[in-house]
Amino acid sequence: MVQPYKHEPFSNFKEEDNKRDYITGLKTVESYLGQDYDLLIDGERIATDEKIVSYNPSNKEEVIGRVSKANQDLAEKALVAAVEAFKTWRKVKPETRADVLFKAAAIIRRRKHEFSALLTKEAGKPWNEADADTAEAIDFLEFYARQALALKDGVPVQSRPNEFNRYDYIPLGVGIIISPWNFPLAIMAGTTVAAIVSGNTVLLKPASTTPVVAAKFVEVMEQAGLPKGVLNFVPGSGAEVGDYLVDHKDTRFISFTGSRDVGLRIFERASKLNEGQIWLKRVIAEMGGKDTIVVDSEADLELAAQSIVASAFGFSGQKCSAGSRAVVVEDVYDQVLNRVVELTGKLSLGNPEDQNINMGPVIDQSAFNKIMNYIEIGKEEGKLVAGGEGDSSKGYFIQPTVIADLDPKSRIMQEEIFGPVVGFSKAKDFDHALEIANNTEYGLTGAVITTNRRKIQQARENFHVGNLYFNRNCTGAIVGYQPFGGFNMSGTDSKAGGPDYLLLHMQAKTTSEMY
Structure with a gap:
């Protein structure tokens, strides 16, 4: 009989033993x-x-x-x-x-x-x-x-x-x-x-x-x-x-x-x-992907903001699952955007050898140049409300960046940037939000933040991605728990x-x- 699989636990770095062992590493x-x-x-x-x-x-x-x-x-x-x-x-x-x-x-x-x-x-x-x-x-x-x-x-x-x-x-x-x-x-x-x-x-x-x-x-x-x-x-x-x-x-x-x-x-x-x-x-x-977090008017707005920030800026957005698009129903758009900007401002950027750093560098000069170019495009297409600056003098560091009021068909909302940039678009209602969520050529991950069970089922049926998450961020699939892979231009x-x-x-x- 095959022994059941158990997920390898994550290390808790608040524990001194783990902290000491990492420094030894x-x-x-x-x-x-x-x-x-x-x-x-x-x-x-x-x-x-x-x-x-x-x-x-x-x-x-x-x-x-x-x-x-x-x-x-x-x-x-x-x-x-x-x-x-x-x-x-x-x-x-x-x-x-x-x-x-x-x-x-x-x-x-x-x-x-x-x-x-x-x-x-x-x-x-x-x-x-x-x-x-x-x-x-x-x-x-x-x-x-x-x-x-x-x-x-x-x-x-x-x-x-x-x-x-x-x-x-x-x-x-x-x-x-x-x-x-x-x-x-x-x-x-x-x-x-x-x-x-x-x-x-x-x-x-x-x-x-x-x-x-x-x-x-x-x-x-x-x-x-x-x-x-x-x-x-x-x-x-x-x-x-x-x-x-x-x-x-x-x-x-x-x-x-x-x-x-x-x-x-x-x-x-x-x-x-x-x-x-x-x-x-x-x-x-x-x-790859161009992944969307949909925020409904019937949502825990703090959870929504936390999920957007975690999905967009974890590992500096360098994940195919990164939540690089936030589509928010207009009734709660300003509240969610303002809270995301506030949370983004609290993130620390620097050398990740320091345990207290939230965000490290992007991978190389080519990535740095590409992402900074997209930020300039974003300034033309929408409103820069957080971040937007980079420094490649010692390492390849780019501030977590939020661009608001984007057309759903804009380049920032359609093209995979693979960096710490999230775009915001406003939806008239939940149906419109799902329509926007499906309007890219990708179909990898997505998330829906709502307390309405009917809308959860609606998204389960109509949000066309390989990994769909409800009331959480859209990154962090665990082997054996959330098998990972997407549709359309996200792969095979x-x-x-x-x-x-x-x-x-x-x-x-x-x-x-x-x-």
């Missing part, structure tokens, strides 16, 4: 800053002359580490290794594969505050955000291991007299994992191990802004007993290595988390048949941390035996 990370990290191909560590240099976004002169950069020749070598390793890994018992994940979860749990501190340094995550990222990584390991055990015997089908039928799931083959920088441990680990525990072999190409935490995770998987060739670590350029791997005839599937534009490009490239290819490549993609409708996610990495096989 920061010191541990500081002891290995600036080190070099190799590729891992077929169990062999390979150093290259060309490096991806990872910098601290809070202090852009501080080097987190230098990670060897793969080229096409090394990508080919890794793919050959993965093809070869698949021949044996696919036949390894699911119990053995799951055991690797359980061991990896135990290792990360023992080093939890170190990994979180590394996320603070490399990704600019405040303590609570980093702790949640690490907890989610542990959750993915534990949850997918249990899911693999639940699926190991397939599902029952009917058999007629003198006949025995089976319906089993078998792995796909070699997968390319292209992971994002905003959840550089949780999503990177989750997408990687979902493929591995299903019996596939993988090439992991992490985001170039956060490759060190991925290198540390690869070390953990080695320590947990993963055989050589099953996980190959190939950081590199998307144009050089990413495209080559997506196009390759031996690639069976691509698991991607990132922007809409890159996701569409991968989807298009994966659809083309290459010489020697004998399958249709599967694409699992999570591509996959549900990470859900009961059918592993099936995306497998294919069904029917066998029928006559007696």
